[in-house]
Structures are given as structure tokens and as C-alpha cells.
Amino acid sequence: MAPLSSLVPQFPQVGARMLAPLPLGPLSLLLGRAARGMATRHPGLFTRLGAHSEKRFLIDPTDLPFSFLVRPQAARPRIEAVGALVSPTWDCRIAGPLAALIGMVHGAYDGDALFFSRDIVIEGDTEAALALRNALDDAEIDLFEEAAESLGAPGRTAGRQLRPLARAASQFTGVALTRAEDLL
Amino acid sequence: MNGPALELVCPAGTPAALRAAVDAGAHTVYCGFADETNARNFPGLNFSRDEMAAGAAYAHRAGSKLLVAINTFPRAGAEAIWHHAVADARAAGADAVILADLGLLAYAAEHQPGLRRHLSVQAAAANADAIMFYAETFGVKRVVLPRVLSVEEIAAINRDIDVETEVFVFGGLCVMAEGRCSLSSYATGRSPNMNGACSPASHVVYTEEQGELVSRLGNFTIHKVPKDAPAPYPTLCKGCFSAGGQTGHVFEDPISLDAAELIPRLAKAGVTALKIEGRQRSRAYVSAVVKSFRRATDAIAAGRPVPVSELAHLTEGQSSTLGAYRKAWR
Numbered sequence: 269m270a271p272l273s274s275l276v277p278q279f280p281q282v283g284a285r286m287l288a289p290l291p292l293g294p295l296s297l298l299l300g301r302a303a304r305g306m307a308t309r310h311p312g313l314f315t316r317l318g319a320h321s322e323k324r325f326l327i328d329p330t331d332l333p334f335s336f337l338v339r340p341q342a343a344r345p346r347i348e349a350v351g352a353l354v355s356p357t358w359d360c361r362i363a364g365p366l367a368a369l370i371g372m373v374h375g376a377y378d379g380d381a382l383f384f385s386r387d388i389v390i391e392g393d394t395e396a397a398l399a400l401r402n403a404l405d406d407a408e409i410d411l412f413e414e415a416a417e418s419l420g421a422p423g424r425t426a427g428r429q430l431r432p433l434a435r436a437a438s439q440f441t442g443v444a445l446t447r448a449e450d451l452l
Numbered sequence: 453m454n455g456p457a458l459e460l461v462c463p464a465g466t467p468a469a470l471r472a473a474v475d476a477g478a479h480t481v482y483c484g485f486a487d488e489t490n491a492r493n494f495p496g497l498n499f500s501r502d503e504m505a506a507g508a509a510y511a512h513r514a515g516s517k518l519l520v521a522i523n524t525f526p527r528a529g530a531e532a533i534w535h536h537a538v539a540d541a542r543a544a545g546a547d548a549v550i551l552a553d554l555g556l557l558a559y560a561a562e563h564q565p566g567l568r569r570h571l572s573v574q575a576a577a578a579n580a581d582a583i584m585f586y587a588e589t590f591g592v593k594r595v596v597l598p599r600v601l602s603v604e605e606i607a608a609i610n611r612d613i614d615v616e617t618e619v620f621v622f623g624g625l626c627v628m629a630e631g632r633c634s635l636s637s638y639a640t641g642r643s644p645n646m647n648g649a650c651s652p653a654s655h656v657v658y659t660e661e662q663g664e665l666v667s668r669l670g671n672f673t674i675h676k677v678p679k680d681a682p683a684p685y686p687t688l689c690k691g692c693f694s695a696g697g698q699t700g701h702v703f704e705d706p707i708s709l710d711a712a713e714l715i716p717r718l719a720k721a722g723v724t725a726l727k728i729e730g731r732q733r734s735r736a737y738v739s740a741v742v743k744s745f746r747r748a749t750d751a752i753a754a755g756r757p758v759p760v761s762e763l764a765h766l767t768e769g770q771s772s773t774l775g776a777y778r779k780a781w782r
Contacts, residue, residue, distance in 0.1 A: 275765060316466075316496040375468075378737040381766045384682050389660065395495050395653040402496030405734045406466035448736065 276368045276377070276387050277442045279331035288333040292349040299336065299347035302418040306409065307345045309417070314342045316403035320396040326350075326358035329366035340400075360396045364388035367443040373404050373411060376444035376451075410447040458715065458749045459725035461519070461618060462742045465497040465732055470507045472735035474514045477746035481511055482519040482550060484648075484731065489537040490521045491574060492731040493648025501540050508545035517547040521731075523572035524648045525553045525631070535559055542567045550596065551575075552631055557590040570594040570618070574631035574645065580612035587615045594618055596727060599626055599709065600776045603717050610722030619718060622741055623729025624768060625709040625775050626650075628689055635688040639670040656686045675706075682706075682770045690768075710772035712748050712761045718777075719752060737766055 307313065314321050321340040328335040337356050339346045350356050362369070368387045371377035379401045382388040390397045412434050416427025431446065438445045462478035464470035473481045484490025486498035499507060508518040520541035526534040534553070538560045541549050549567060551557050552574035560569055573596040577583045586592040594616040597606060601619075610617055628635070636650045637643040644650035657668045667675040667686040674691035677683055684690055684706030692701050711718070715726065726749065728741055741763060748758045764770055 315500075318495070320495065372734070375472075375735050375739075378734045378740075378766055380685075380733055380768075381737065384684070384768055384770055385765065386665070386679075386681075386683055389665075390658050391660070394656040394658065398494060398653045399496035401734070402466060402494070406468045406496075408468050408735075 275385075275442075276365050276371070276382070279329070279366045281331075284331055284333055288352075292334055292351060295349045296347070298418065299349060300345075302414050303338075303340075303345040303347045305418050306414050307340075307342060309414075310407040310409060311342075313403045313407050314340065316406060317399050320393075320399040323359040323393060323396045324357065325396065325400060326356065326361040326363075327369060328361055328363035329369055330363050331365050335363075358392060360390070360392040360394075360400075362388060362390055362397055362400075367441075370411065371444045371448075372401065373409055374444040374447045375405065375408065376448040379405075408447060408449070410450065412446045457753055458719055458723070459618075460742065460745055460749055461725050461727045462745075463623075463728055463731040463733070463738060464507070465492060465494070466735070467499065467503050467507055467510075469731075469733075469735045469738045470518075471510060472739040473742050474511050474516050476739045476742035478516055478742050480517040480519060480547075480725070481507070482521055482727075482731070483507060484521045484523075485537055485540070487533065487537070488646070488648045489524055489534050491523050491572075491644060491648050491650075492521075493524075494732050495653060497732060501544060504541070504544040504546070508547075512545065518545065519548045519550055519570065520544070520546040521550040521572065522556065523550050523552045523574045525574075525645050526556060527646055531555070531559075535563070538564055538567070548594070557586070557592070561590045565591075568593055570596065572596055572631075573598055573620070573626075576629045576631050580609050583609065583613050583615065587613065594724065596620075598630055600629070603714060603721050603777050606718065606723060607721035616724035617722065618725035618727050619711075619723050620709060620729055621711040621715065621718070621726045622709060622745065622763070623733075624685065625704065625707070625773065626689070627704045627775075633689070636669070639672050639688060641670075651686045651688070658686075682768075685768055705769065705773075707769035707771050707773050708767035709775045710761055710763060710767065711774055711777050712745065712758055714774060714777050715748055715752055715758055733766075740766060 325338040327338055333352050334349050337348045337350050364387050368382050372379050416423040434445045438451055459479045461480045462473040464473050464481045464483050470481050484498050511518045522537045534556050542564050548570050550570045550572045552572040569592050571586050571592045576598050577595055578598045583595050596618045599620050631645050640655040642652050651669055655670050659666050663679045665677045665683055669686050689703045690706040744763055751758055
């Protein structure tokens with residue numbers, strides 16, 4: 269059997285320890301705002317998700333001290349940051365290093381390949397996981413851009429100015445901080 | 453030696469993957485509608501009618517072709533779904549349809565005679581007589597050969613037929629008589645050949661149990677993979693089973709096909725087109741694999757050796773095989 273190989277960088281442990289005490293309420297507010305913007309800008313996501321848009325997805329970066337509970341539901345999409353000690357109910361859990369999860373959204377990594385290499389783990393409703401993966405891959409979402417958009421006009425201006433920095437950071441860290449096509 | 457120009461036929465499960473394939477240098481892209489008419493009827497995947505038309509336009513602008521796979525077998529009483537798919541492929545601007553069912557081939561030949569017809573691997577046409585029957589009866593212009601033939605057998609077929617052949621060179625390796633396999637139907641009650649999904653995700657469950665990744669399809673446990681081993685797809689034909697005191701992969705190991713090194717021999721055997729499997733995969737996979745194989749076909753066309761493949765990280769089992777092309781089993 270072939271040895272297991274991984275191309276995915278891990279979030280530094282020191283950084284994760286520094287994030288642990290931060291309050292998650294403000295982060296959830298920002299994420300919720302970004303989710304609503306994403307839903308407006310990428311309506312095709314819900315067509316591909318179909319009935320699965322009503323499911324509860326726990327996106328669990330295993331190298332961070334918190335995870336994200338995603339409820340895509342078109343009427344009011346929500347993303348909530350949940351601490352390590354909280355056990356929310358979910359239909360589907362997708363877990364792996366933050367860089368793997370972001371890299372999948374940005375088209376830098378193939379989800380099946382991350383599954384083969386055991387970099388990501390899927391539990392629960394496999395069909396919902398597949399629908400989410402395919403919907404996100406087709407939407408060609410750029411989380412950097414979505415974050416900037418969620419902050420309005422000042423965010424857009426800052427986003428434009430910081431994008432070259434994000435590209436440089438991507439190349440330095442090996443983490444796809446923007447869409448893979450943007451990094452070519 | 454400069455070989456004949458080989459056509460690279462690439463998968464796309466979404467419009468984004470189609471654009472990735474075209475941008476990476478695909479000569480041809482194949483897709484399916486978002487329903488049971490194609491053999492990758494997976495959640496969140498495939499094309500609406502409008503997306504197919506836009507995809508065809510994108511491909512044509514770049515000088516690429518678009519094929520539409522309508523390669524499942526129509527259910528009795530529901531044939532109209534498949535008939536509409538053929539008409540809609542034509543309306544979307546497809547360059548050809550990929551069909552498997554005899555009745556659907558007859559329908560397409562009669563009602564869409566100007567639409568080029570390819571024979572899907574799902575038809576399992578594995579000898580010259582069968583292929584010429586499809587060619588003479590339904591005007592099939594190209595046959596996708598089953599993944600159970602050696603290079604020598606492909607050469608023998610090409611000597612006796614006057615239609616094009618297309619062979620798989622990369623991706624998931626189905627070792628069964630495609631279109632006739634009932635393993636997944638037995639386990640799930642849903643037929644890959646009629647519903648369009650082998651090992652449908654609705655029937656797949658993964659759990660972590662005592663450090664092992666356990667995969668179940670329906671009521672069958674098909675893998676228990678230790679912590680440091682690659683995870684396989686949840687297909688019965690690559691399952692690891694215990695029987696008679698022995699444990700092992702009964703049909704085939706969970707690895708993928710990579711026949712890049714055989715491309716010169718396949719060209720010499722008279723093959724027209726090389727097919728990459730993976731409509732269920734992401735645009736990252738499509739882009740990487742198409743670029744790699746385009747480098748290979750360009751190298752052969754220029755008389756250079758095939759570059760070394762660096763795609764192992766994308767393959768099931770993280771390793772590859774030459775499959776039946778270098779036959780060590782049957």
C-alpha cells in the first residue's frame with residue numbers, strides 16, 4: 269500500500285492557542301453578514317444544494333480551537349463560530365486542517381484527494397457533504413473577496429489594496445488565501 | 453517519431469470545471485445533465501439546460517468540442533426523459549452525444565440524424581463485431597472502449613473496424629463489464645445503470661471506529677482502513693472482505709488508472725482519443741490532470757517522450773496502475 273502523503277500546511281499551534289480565549293460572538297456576527305452576502309452573490313449555490321440547504325454542516329478546522337456551524341438555508345443563511353467545548357447538533361461534519369478546508373473552497377485542493385490522503389474526514393450525511401462540496405466548487409467563491417464585501421465600501425477598498433499582500437502570503441505559507449485561479 | 457494527433461477528452465461535472473478543462477487545454481469536454489440520464493448523477497453535480505448551452509459556447513469559443521453523456525439506460529415508461537435529453541443536447545450546441553442504450557441509439561439516429569453519436573463505455577462493446585453492429589445499425593462514429601482490454605486487443609479491434617476508438621487513460625478504474633454490473637444495485641437498491649450513480653452517496657456512511665475509517669454501503673461494511681493508510685472510494689468492487697479465513701481485495705485494489713506512459717503505444721494501436729475519468733471531481737483535479745495530459749499529447753505530437761506524471765496525490769489509493777492495458781489478470 270502506498271504511503272500516506274499530505275500537501276496541506278497546519279495552522280501554527282502558537283497561533284491557535286492565542287485564538288482560544290477570543291470571544292466568538294463578534295466573529296459569528298461577521299460570519300453571518302458574510303454568509304448573507306455570499307448567498308446574494310452566489311444564488312447558484314442553493315440550486316446545487318437543493319434540499320440539503322436546510323441541513324446543518326459542522327465545518328471543523330482541526331487545528332483551530334473552534335469550528336463553524338453552517339446553515340445555508342436560502343431565506344436566512346447563517347454561519348456561527350462554536351467553541352471546542354460546545355457540541356452542536358449537525359447533519360454532516362467535515363473536519364480537517366484550516367488550510368485544507370479553505371483550499372477546497374478556493375479550488376486549490378480536490379476534495380476527493382484530501383479524503384484519500386485522510387487530510388479531511390466526513391461524518392454523517394455523505395450526500396449533503398457531496399452536494400456542499402460540488403456547490404462550493406462551482407461557485408468559485410473567493411473568501412478574501414467575500415470578507416471584504418461584507419464590510420461594505422471601506423472593506424472593498426481595503427480588499428483591493430490588501431489583495432497583493434494576500435497573494436504574497438499565499439505563496440509564502442502555501443495556504444490558498446484567495447481563489448486558486450487568482451494565484452496563477 | 454511524430455505520432456498522430458491524439459484528442460484529449462476531459463471531464464466536467466460543473467460549469468466551473470468545464471471552464472477549468474478548456475482553459476487547461478482540453479480538446480474536448482464531456483458533461484451530463486443534472487438528472488438520471490447520465491452515469492454521474494451525484495448531488496450538486498451536472499448541468500442545467502442553460503448551463504449546457506453556455507458551456508458549449510465557452511468550449512467552442514476556445515476551439516474545443518463539447519460532448520453530452522446520456523449514457524444510462526431508460527426506464528420503461530420514462531423513455532421521454534432520455535429522448536428530451538438527446539434533443540436538448542442538440543439544442544445546447546453539443547458536438548456529439550455519448551449513448552449506451554440500443555433504443556436510445558435508434559431514437560437518436562432517427563430523430564436527430566445530424567447529431568454525431570458516440571458509443572458509451574456503458575455499452576461494453578469489447579470486440580470488432582459488436583462495434584461494427586453499432587456503427588452499421590445506428591451510425592455510431594466513435595466507441596469508448598471498456599477498461600478490460602489490453603493494448604494488443606485494442607490494436608486488433610482497430611484493425612477490424614472503421615470507426616474511431618477512445619480509451620481511458622486516467623482516473624477511477626472500473627474493472628467490471630460496465631453497464632451490466634449490479635453490485636451497487638444489490639447493496640443499495642439503486643442501479644448505477646438506470647439511476648446514474650454507483651455507490652450513491654445517500655447510501656454511504658463513514659465513521660471513525662477505534663482509529664480506523666469504516667466505510668459502509670447500505671448494510672455492507674466494505675472497508676476498515678487503518679489510521680495511516682489512504683482512504684478508498686466506497687465501491688464494492690474495490691472492497692476489502694474477509695472470507696474463508698482470508699482478508700483482501702476480492703476484485704481489485706483501490707487504486708486509479710494512469711496510462712500516461714502507454715500513450716505512444718495506444719497511438720500506434722490506432723486509438724483516436726484519450727479519455728480522462730472524473731466528472732465527480734473538482735475543478736482543481738480537472739485543471740491539474742488536463743494540463744498534465746495535454747503536455748503528454750503535445751510531447752508525442754512533437755516526437756518527444758511523455759513527461760513523467762506527477763498526479764499520484766490525486767489518485768484513489770494515492771497510487772496508480774496500468775490496469776488491463778498491461779494485463780496480469782482476467
